Amino acid sequence: MSQTAPTRIKLNPSFWKHMSCVPFSEDVVPSSLFLRNRHFLVLDIETQRLVQEVGGWDHVDKLGISVACAYDSKTDQFLSFQEKDLKTLIELCYDRLVVGYNVRGFDLPVMVPYGLEISKVDVFDLMYDLEALTRQRFLKLEAVARGTLGTGKSADGLMAVEWWKTGQIQKIIDYCMQDVKVTRDVFQFGRQNNFVRIQRSEANTTQVAVMWN
Structure with missing residues (x-):
C-alpha cells in the first residue's frame, strides 16, 4: 500500500522565538502556506x-461586526454574513487559507469575541507581506489596487459605520x-504575474516582486 509523502514546510525565524512546538501561520513562509492549503x-x-x-x-x-464578506476559491462564490451567521464563517476560516489586507491586525482580532481562535487559522496577509518586501509601513489597499488593477475601493470605511447606525445594511454589504x-x-494578479504595483502618485507607480503561489 503506497503512502503519501508528508508536506514539508519552511519556517520563518519567528517560530524559534516562542515556546509552542506547533508553528503559527506567521511562522510559515508563504509558499509553504499555499502548499498545505488547497483553497483560500x-x-x-x-x-x-x-x-x-x-x-x-x-x-x-468591542467594535462589533456589522457585515463580513468573503470569496471562497473552493466554490468560486462571494458570500456575505451578518452577526447571526458568523459561526458559519468561522468554520470556513478553519478550513481554508484566510487571505486579506491587514486581516491579521484587524479583521481576525475583531472576530475573536464571536468565537474565533486565531491560532487555528492559517493566514496570508497581503499588507504584511508587502510591508516586509518594501520596508514601508501602513501601505493602503487603495494604493496597491490603483497601481495593480487601475481601480480601487468604492467608498470610505467610515461610511460603513454610519450606514450601520442608519440601518442601511445592503450598502454595507x-x-x-x-x-x-x-x-x-x-491577490490573483500577484499569483499569476509574480508582481504587483503600488501607486505612489498620479504619474508614479512602483513594481514589487511577490511570491504568492
Missing part, C-alpha cells in the same frame, strides 16, 4: 463602531463585497 478564503469585515468609540486600538474586541473583490483580484 478572501475575507473582509465592517464594524458597528469606530475605533475611537471603543477607546482605541487596544479594544478592537455592497461596500464590503467590493473590498473583497479588489483584494481577491490583487
